[in-house]
Amino acid sequence: MDSDPNAGRSPKKLPPGETSLTAPERRSAIRSLVAELGGGALFSGITALRHFSAQPAEYRDFPEHIAAPLREAYREKGVEQLYSHQREVLDRVEDGEDVAVVTPTASGKTLAYNAPVLNRILREPDARALYLFPTKALSRDQRKELLELKDLLGEDIRAEVYDGDTPADARRSLRARAHIVITNPDMLHAGILPHHTKWAKLFENLRLIVIDEMHTYRGVFGSHLANLLRRLRRITRYYGAEPQFLLSSATIANPGELAERLTERRVSLVTRSGAPRPERFFVFYNPPVVNAELGIRRSALEEARRIARGFLKGNLQTIVFARSRSHTEILVKYLKRDLETRPDRSGLIRGYRGGYLPKKRREIEDGIKRGSVLGVVSTNALELGIDIGGLDVAVIAGYPGTIASTWQQAGRAGRRGGTAAAVLVAGSAPIDQFVIQHPDYFFEGSPERGLIDPDNLSILLEHLKCAAFELPFQKGETFGKEDLEGLLEVLEEEEILYRSGERWFWTADSYPANSVSLRSISSDNFVVHDRESGRIIGEVDFVSAHSTLHEKAIYLVESETWFVERLDHQGRRAEVRKIESDYYTDAVTHTRVSVLDRFAASSESAAPAAHGEVHVLQQVVGFKKIRFFTGEIVGSGELDLPAVEMHTTAFWLEAPIEVLHAIPFGPEDRRDGVQGIRSALRAVAATFLMCEPGDLGAAIGSRADEDLAADDPPEGAGGLLGTPQIFIYDDYPGGIGFSEPLYESRAALLRETLGLIERCPCQAGCPSCVGPVGEVGRNGKRAAVAILRGLRNQQSAGNEVEPAEELPAGEAAARGIAAAGKGSAPAADPAAP
């Protein structure tokens, strides 16, 4: 949700303590710093500098159907008039339509759904509304906003947050009395729907369902949400209610389609924003190449630090987005050192990410709003609409993966009536390099599509089980567009349901909602205990725990270093001790993939590709100690941790022996070549699928080894035993359904992977194609090209007909990547500091 836009018309925000700047000073400071950046004297890698002029607001009056007291309350808040899009939403909701509002960050979407909800409750005091937010933090924020309105209204309207943090004794009264229940999908899934009789009052009177940040419900999470909404509507139907949907979203390419697939209803779209936009500069910056032979660029982290430092020293409030938790922590440490030069300046720079305890997060959010925090380094946790007001500058350290996210992050900078700047600093990943060198792809291109597949069988089955637990299924009932009876019979045969007459009953001693997590991560978090104070200092999700909380790891919280003394895997806790460490740790993970089931395999004689179900075993086997600031490796250690295993789906490709033997390279080079293909294939696949590279795992195995694969190719005998296989798997337990589209477009995938490597101007491998030469060896790149050509020849020999233009929408981008190479960047600037 956004902060209320109208509140900004009479700025309440306090300037940051001693560093306060007036608005004109701020404007000229931003302009001159941007000009300095763009001038290229300090930074040679500017690839774009765009200017967006301010746009005035388009106002409308409050409609008559909004109750006078509510209009009055908004007036007291400083909202005299509505933006045109807000008015449009209000009118359509009044007409009984399901509405999705899709406008930029801070355009007043919150008002667009709060006003109709409050209006409805004023008119019908028993009416109830359900708000779904993707995160807990957003829920708290929303409640504050509603409480403020309630106070202005002077009515007894209760808005309560129901999530894992809600105290047990508050839950009972909340269920019966809250007019607005604010929660998240996970809680609805496991805490509310399976206990719907306790919520009878809510479901009987449910009039509006608000789904904010709709764009976050893409891919697997979105498919889960669509099924969750099927379950929710099944329950509301049971209680005789037919609520309206009100959705809001950041800009994506297909908001209407996504809204309709999520809700399975006709949704009316409001996309034209009437909110004013501040003047904005957007700078694209590519760190210079420092070693042309090795294809190494200066680190995005280091460059983001330099750029942010410039703005911060000009007393401009700046948010830096980092790509990972550890990058966030490292940047906090660097910027603290740069900026917090005197004791009285301490606290000017803060970190922000998911694992911080709620209280700490609130404190940081408040600090940003009040201005006492000058700089904040965040993961994408602050990308969503947590109310932190508008800042001056956003520095994005590494392409966030999607156009939509990038705009969201850039939108964090922008005070009303002010001037804002955003700087994107590219990393070395192929997609970063492509985007930074093709600014039009970003500025002119349409943002990503939100794709979901609610009928994905494994997701659907989990929710069918949950739905059957909630209420017995009746013969003739539907669930989406599924042939339900067939699936119910299967569930019956598997002794999960029991059919009695026309109904199917849940008959298993379990709580099915507990065995499905809506997000990729297991909900089973590890807590981090400070051994000395006995206090919990943080939480880490199950999957990351192995790589960040292993014994002897350095766990970072806001740049404080904690030494992990003990990891209690069973008890899900780590004991840490605070130390002064000049290094951080980076875990070394081994991955093995084995095939469980082939769904389909290509018939091409010599370049077999397949997709199916696989077992992935990951084990953290060791770690490296890396010195802060220099990045030098100062030590390492071995670890003996339990492996994490999952079943998921994968696409894989084989490199037949005859192809390998036909190329003029030795066994070691061949191995390097296969490894290089793995890196490039994964990058291309991610672009095809419009997902982040991190959504995909990649591993090498060999078929002779009975479908066993390791990310380190087996050693000895020249490195390769049997027929090597390259796996690209969905890095989500259970799989997301990526493997089938990859399999279907395998020919294009091979072609684009070859193109990417061939056209990359590096000499012997770089992070943008097969990986740096240090990983793939001197001949790895050439071997990769030779192998891929061999595979392509084999394929055409097998009369493979390439699927013409029915590729996923990301293909254009994939082609783009292939065309992009780091070599087209300017050479390293020796004058650069």
Added chain:
Amino acid sequence: MTEGRRSLAERLARRQARFLPAVDRREEAESAPAREERSLPPPGEEDPGGGGGSIGIGEESSADETKAARLRRARALLRNTERGWKDRRPAQPLPAGSLPARHPTTRTSESARHAASTRLPPAGRHQEPFSREEHDFPLAARYGGAAGGATLEGLAETGEPATARLQIHREQPGVDFARTLFLDTETSGLAGGTGTFAFLVGVGRVVGEQFRITQLLLQDPGGERAMLEQLAALAADGPDLVTYNGKGFDLPLLDTRFALNGLPNPLAGARHLDLLHPARRLFFGRHESARLGVLERELLGVEREDDIPGDQIPGIFFASLRNGPHPAMESVLAHNRYDLRTLAALALRAAEHTAAGWNSDDPAYLQGVGHHFFRRGEPEAAIPLLSQALEAGLTGPSRERCLLDLGEHRKRSGDWEGALRLWDQVRPGDTREKLEALVWFAKWEEHRRKDPAAALAHVEDALELLPRVGMQFGTETRFRLELEERARRLRGKRRKLSRR
């Protein structure tokens, strides 16, 4: 409350009819005149039955094939229980078929000895949606083995005010055992939620000189409504209730079941004694836990014959649902009867301990009763028992608990010094009692001696101790929040002091 529930139930009952989704309603409307045409899918809908009529032959077979493949995959997915992160809890194993065969001996020997009579034979169960059986046990009969065992003598004569003294809160009314339903359910799981149901409801009550147990056993989930109506009939005269953890488990579960079946809950608003909570206090320290099975064995001396472990019970029900009568179901029924008799016997024993003038040689029992009264806010009854217990050489956690209570009593009457002397005797250790003593010391330093630094030291000790005590997560969190808040306040006070 009761009113609201009733009307909700009625509303739900009306809605049951409406709960058929749109497609189904349309089908019904259309199917009346022309049943034969039902195989034609409604326009725009996928054929729900599987045998589409209007699709071309080639397409049909391929659609069928896809559908069949999808169902095959669904089956494979369901069987692959290890899917996803493997670290999840393993699935509950179903009990092996190797359970002991039915126990006619148990039944007959019991019947012979106690003249129990089975009103309705188990035969013919499966024609009915649920079965009902009754067993009478003479109140005077001893059960549970030659060595010890218990009787239910005096059950009919025990009522208020004796039972009111058992409640953990003084304002709760007692129950009249003569008109009480002793209630215990066996459920399809422990998870709760609308998918968990009671397949066996057992109630015991006094009928003349007998303790009559009525057991309602579901034969099919579809028969739940009929079974609940039967339960409602048993509760028609508005009886009192006695349960073991009924407040937290059985009663809310039944409440949900009544609501889902569109029936008013006849148990709502009944006077209720949940024996678990007083039992925890009364028998604290003397017994390893307050589980019914533990107290039955240790306190009452009852030994069960051929008891079945509780975690196997749902599996036996599911197995008999699918494969016909399961031999071990008899053991489940017997288990439930044991539970009910023990519930009554334990209620009697607890009432005995809390009766005026009761005394014991066992200091731990004295402390338990004293603690119970103290927490009820009846120091006049509590203090003599607690003092006697301490003098009689109380040991272990009971002793520490006793010191805390006695100290708190002193403090309330203004004798802080006397209180501190008692709390000071609480032995160090990773115990909740030590933790509470530290909190008392912190309060003393903060509020009486006005020394926030000293108070803070105690709070920090307590915080350090907390994770080692091993309390339940929720309790530990409550303590932690309370302690952290206290520490925060004390740091503030300390700062203020140092500035002056």
